[in-house]
Amino acid sequence: MGQRRADTIAEELEERIFDGTFSDGDRLDEVRLAQQFGVSRTPLREAFQRLALSGLVELIPRRGAFVRQPGPVELMEMFEVMAELEAVCGRLAGKRISDRALAELNDANAKCHAALEAQNSDAYYVENERFHHILYRESGNSFLQQEACKLHKRLKPFRRQQLRFRGRLAQSMAEHEAVVEALTNGDGEAAAAVLREHVAVQGEKFHTLMASLRSAAE
Structure with a gap:
C-alpha cells in the first residue's frame, strides 16, 4: 500500500x-x-x-x-540515448524472444488498443510501459535491461505527457503493432528501426513537447 x-x-x-x-x-x-x-x-x-x-x-x-525542469538540450540527449537503447533491445529480441513473450506483447497491445478506444492516455501508458519492459527483458542482456529501465524511469513523466498529444495514441499503437510483427518474423533490424522512430523525439514531436513544457512553466 x-x-x-x-x-x-x-x-x-x-x-x-x-x-x-x-x-x-x-x-x-x-x-x-x-x-x-x-x-x-x-x-x-x-x-x-x-x-x-x-x-x-x-x-x-x-x-x-x-x-527542476530539464532544459531542451538535456531532454533531447536523453531521448536520443533512449531511442538507441530501445533499438538495440529490439534487434537482440529479434533473435532471442520467446513465444510466451510474444504472447505477452500481444496481450499488452490488446489492452493498449482498448485504452485507445476509450481515449484513456493514462491506462494506455500503463500497458505501454509493460510492453517496453517486456522488450528490455527479451533482449537477453541483463545489463542492457537494467540501463534501459533506468532511463525509461527517468523519462517516464515526459513519455506520459507525449501520449496526450492529439493523434499520438493511435500513432503509438500502430508502431507497437509493427514492432510485434517484426519480432514475430524474427526481423530484429526492422524491430530496431521501428523502436528508434517510436521513441525518438525529434522534429515536430520535439517542438510539441517543448511547447507543452513552456506553457506549463508560464
Whole structure:
C-alpha cells in the first residue's frame, strides 16, 4: 500500500509540475503537501525520490526538494540515448524472444488498443510501459535491461505527457503493432528501426513537447 501511495503522489506531483501549479525552482513544502495528501512524510519523501530519478525534482541536503525542469538540450540527449537503447533491445529480441513473450506483447497491445478506444492516455501508458519492459527483458542482456529501465524511469513523466498529444495514441499503437510483427518474423533490424522512430523525439514531436513544457512553466 505504501509503495502504491508513493507512486500515486509522484504522479499527482508530476501533473502539478506539468500544468504549471509548480514552476521551475519552486521548493516543495513537505509539511503542506503531507497535509494535502493526508499522509505522513515517509510516502511523500519516497515520491520525491521517484521524481528525482526522472530529473523533475532536485533533492538538496538540509534544504529540501526543488522542482527542476530539464532544459531542451538535456531532454533531447536523453531521448536520443533512449531511442538507441530501445533499438538495440529490439534487434537482440529479434533473435532471442520467446513465444510466451510474444504472447505477452500481444496481450499488452490488446489492452493498449482498448485504452485507445476509450481515449484513456493514462491506462494506455500503463500497458505501454509493460510492453517496453517486456522488450528490455527479451533482449537477453541483463545489463542492457537494467540501463534501459533506468532511463525509461527517468523519462517516464515526459513519455506520459507525449501520449496526450492529439493523434499520438493511435500513432503509438500502430508502431507497437509493427514492432510485434517484426519480432514475430524474427526481423530484429526492422524491430530496431521501428523502436528508434517510436521513441525518438525529434522534429515536430520535439517542438510539441517543448511547447507543452513552456506553457506549463508560464
